[in-house]
Amino acid sequence: MAEAGRGGAGASSEGRLHQGPENHKSGSAGSGGGREGMGLMPASRCPFRRLRAARSALALRALVSFGLVLMLAVGLCSEPVAAGDDPIQAVADRQAEMDRMAKAMQVIGRFLKNEGATVAEVGVSAGTIRAVAVRLVSDLFPEGTEIGVGGSAARPELWRQWDVFGQYAANLSATAGRLAAVAATGDAGAMRAPMIAVVRACGACHELFRQKKP
Numbered sequence: 001m002a003e004a005g006r007g008g009a010g011a012s013s014e015g016r017l018h019q020g021p022e023n024h025k026s027g028s029a030g031s032g033g034g035r036e037g038m039g040l041m042p043a044s045r046c047p048f049r050r051l052r053a054a055r056s057a058l059a060l061r062a063l064v065s066f067g068l069v070l071m072l073a074v075g076l077c078s079e080p081v082a083a084g085d086d087p088i089q090a091v092a093d094r095q096a097e098m099d100r101m102a103k104a105m106q107v108i109g110r111f112l113k114n115e116g117a118t119v120a121e122v123g124v125s126a127g128t129i130r131a132v133a134v135r136l137v138s139d140l141f142p143e144g145t146e147i148g149v150g151g152s153a154a155r156p157e158l159w160r161q162w163d164v165f166g167q168y169a170a171n172l173s174a175t176a177g178r179l180a181a182v183a184a185t186g187d188a189g190a191m192r193a194p195m196i197a198v199v200r201a202c203g204a205c206h207e208l209f210r211q212k213k214p
C-alpha cells in the first residue's frame with residue numbers, strides 16, 4: 001500500500017515536471033506532424049495529467065493521515081516490552097540513556113543562563129532528547145525493571161499506569177521536537193519557551209514515576 005502511494009506521488013510530480021518541456025517542444029515544432037500534436041496535447045493530455053496529479057495527491061494525503069492514526073493507536077494501546085533476559089542490564093542501559101538526556105539538558109541550561117551554548121548546540125541536544133524520548137515506551141522500560149532490580153529507581157506504578165507514562169513520554173518527544181524546530185530557524189529569542197517546556201516534561205514524569213532520592 002505504501003509502495004503504491006509512493007509510486008503515485010512520483011508519477012504525479014514527474015508528470016508536472018514534464019509538462020513544461022513538452023509544451024515547449026510542441027510550440028517550437030513548427031509545421032507538419034507538429035501541428036497535430038499542438039492541437040491534441042494541451043487539450044486532452046494536460047488536464048488529464050492535472051487530474052491524475054490531484055488524485056494521487058489526495059490518495060497520498062489519505063495514506064499519510066491513515067498512517068498517523070495508526071501510529072497514534074499503536075502508541076496509545078501499546079503494552080510494555082516483556083521482561084528481557086537481563087533486567088539488571090536493561091536498568092543500566094536505560095539509566096545511561098537518561099544520563100545522555102541529562103547531558104543534553106545541561107547544554108540547554110547553559111543556553112538559558114547565557115553561559116555560552118549556541119543555538120546549533122541546543123538543536124543537537126533537542127534531537128538527542130527526542131531520539132531517547134521515543135524509545136522510553138518502545139524499549140527502555142521493559143517489565144520487571146522496577147525498584148529492587150539493580151539500581152532501578154522506577155516506581156512500579158509506572159507499569160500499572162503505562163498509558164499515563166506513555167503520555168509523559170510523548171509529551172517529551174513533542175516538546176523536544178518543537179525545540180529542535182525552533183532552533184533550526186536560528187531564532188534565539190523564540191527558544192526560551194520550548195526549552196522550559198522540555199525541562200518541565202522531564203520533571204513531570206520524574207515526579208510521578210521516579211523514586212526520589214532519600
Ligand code: HEC
Binds near residue numbers: 136203206
Ligand atoms: C516518561 C517519563 C520520563 C521522562 C519524560 C523523563 N524521565 Fe528521566 N527517568 C524516568 C524514570 C522512571 C527514571 C528512573 C529510571 C531508573 O532508575 O531505572 C528516570 C531517571 C533519570 C535519571 C537518572 C539516571 C540514573 O543514572 O540513575 C536522569 C539523569 C534522568 N532521568 C534525566 C531525564 C531528563 C534530562 C529528562 C528530560 C530530557 C528525562 N529524564 C525525562 C522517567 C522519565
